[in-house]
Amino acid sequence: MSCRGFLKVIWDLVGGRQEEGQYLAAVYFACGYQDHQGVKGKMHIPDGFLDLKTWVGTTAVSIGALTYGVRATRERLQEREIPFMAVMAAFIFAAQMINFPIVGATSGHLIGGVLAAILLGPWTASIVMTTILVIQALLFGDGGITVLGANVLNMALVSPFLGYYLYRWLSGRAGSGFRPGAVFVAAWISVLGAAALMAVQLGLSGTINLTTVLSGMLFWHFFIGIGEGLITMVVVSYLYRVRPDLFHGTTVV
Secondary structure (H helix, E strand, O other), rough: OOOHHHHHHHHHHHOOOOOHHHHHHHHHHHHHHEEEEEEEEEOOOOOOOOOOHHHHHHHHHHHHHHHHHHHHHEEEEEEHHHHHHHHHHHHHHHHHHHHHOOOEEEEEEOOOHHHHHHOOOOOHHHHHHHHHHHHHHHHHHOOOOOOOHHHHHHHHHHHHHHHHHHHHHHHHHHHHOHHHHHHHHHHHHHHHHHHHHHHHHHHOOOOOOOHHHHHHHHHHHHHHHHEEEEEEEEHHHHHHOOHHHHHHOOOOO
């Protein structure tokens, strides 16, 4: 079953009485958008899809968290880490432009939050991811300006922090040493967490029926998260073999 077919079933069950515009919005976020390369998954929220209370609230949370993060990072950041932050930002920015196929004609792209968090630590990763999102919104129109705080919360805060601490927890239960499987699971779940939070924001704003968009987002990002997990696992495993000194805390634990 295609994403749109799955979403139509959910829509008929819980959202069929809603206006057509909400259905089209649900398809846009849950199933992606169509261009000359096929259907692409959508994680960046554009302007106009969140109501005032939601985008103001998410902006306030993001600003508060990033303010603390900048202070925490400044206290421990070593001079040699600054160029690595720039390289990591450039790599993730470029990697996000490459779409990988998932199911049918649909594709997704790397978020990169967990990759940055494992290598740099979660607070530094949040700064790197925020920089990427700001550039994408201002220069490429990928994501709105008023809703930038929501996109930062989803992809620059929740995704890296959720994935990082899940990775630490899984690695601790498995014993000492590097655990590629833990990297995969952490990156995979981080995508689902960011997608679920985005769905909640859209539902609270009244843009789309919450059950409909949440079901569709989790269905499709289940597969996108597998791609995220595989890419993150391969990159982290390679870097751990050749440059273990690059990792946050000098080792992956």
